[in-house]
Structure formats: C-alpha cells, structure tokens
Amino acid sequence: MVLERLDEASEQISFPMTRHSGGFRECSECFCSPCITNDKNKQLWWPSRNSDPHPGTAPQRKQLYQRFWAMMANCGAWCDDRYVAKKKIARKSKTTWHKRELMPDCVLKVCREWLPNPVKQPYMGHKWE
Numbered sequence: 001m002v003l004e005r006l007d008e009a010s011e012q013i014s015f016p017m018t019r020h021s022g023g024f025r026e027c028s029e030c031f032c033s034p035c036i037t038n039d040k041n042k043q044l045w046w047p048s049r050n051s052d053p054h055p056g057t058a059p060q061r062k063q064l065y066q067r068f069w070a071m072m073a074n075c076g077a078w079c080d081d082r083y084v085a086k087k088k089i090a091r092k093s094k095t096t097w098h099k100r101e102l103m104p105d106c107v108l109k110v111c112r113e114w115l116p117n118p119v120k121q122p123y124m125g126h127k128w129e
C-alpha cells in the first residue's frame with residue numbers, strides 16, 4: 001500500500017515550467033519542445049547580443065550553465081528517461097564533467113555564441129567539479 005502511494009505521488013510531480021508546447025519540434029539534445037534555448041523560452045538574464053570573443057568568458061558562461069540547469073530542473077528535463085539513459089552511458093566514460101547533470105549540446109552551443117572564447121582558445125568542456 002505504501003509503495004502504491006509513492007508511485008502515485010511520483011507520477012503527479014508537477015514542474016513550474018512547461019517542457020512540451022504544442023506546435024514545436026522536440027530538440028534531440030535537451031528533449032524540450034521547443035528547445036530550451038529557443039526564444040520562446042527566453043529569460044530576462046539571456047544576453048540580447050553576442051559578446052566579442054574574450055579569453056576570460058568561462059566564469060560568465062558557467063553562470064549561464066547554472067541558470068540553464070535551473071530551467072531544465074524547473075521543467076523536469078533532467079527526469080526524462082532518455083536523458084537518464086544518456087547520463088548512464090556518460091558515467092561509464094572516464095571524463096569528470098558529467099558528475100552532476102550533462103548540459104545538453106544546444107545549451108553549450110548558445111552559451112558559447114553569447115560569450116565566445118577567442119578563436120585560438122579551445123573550450124574546456126563543461127566541468128562541474
């Protein structure tokens with residue numbers, strides 16, 4: 001009986017943001033429709049224009065990743081079965097950047113467009129720890 005009640009409760013978890021809006025194609029990276037980076041999901045903290053390339057943009061990008069992390073959490077994207085499966089695969093590799101949540105490529109891409117490194121400076125990957 002107790003287990004039954006827990007199951008019901010987990011199915012009824014509701015998130016403050018909508019993850020799937022009608023009429024939009026689902027993004028294959030963040031599993032949101034429209035993509036979490038689509039203008040329809042625009043937040044006040046999104047830059048209105050791309051910055052010029054600069055060597056010191058990594059800490060600012062990290063803040064954006066953290067805010068996208070919260071958006072993904074608010075719409076339940078981290079709970080998507082496909083995401084959970086993706087994370088399990090990533091955990092088997094030896095890199096350290098997946099210790100928490102895997103930031104989808106669409107988010108990495110838009111944050112790198114907003115706050116680019118100089119052309120000759122490679123991105124360090126998305127490291128949380």
Ligand SMILES: [Zn+2]
Pocket residue numbers: 027028029030031032035036037104106107
């Ligand atoms: Zn996406």
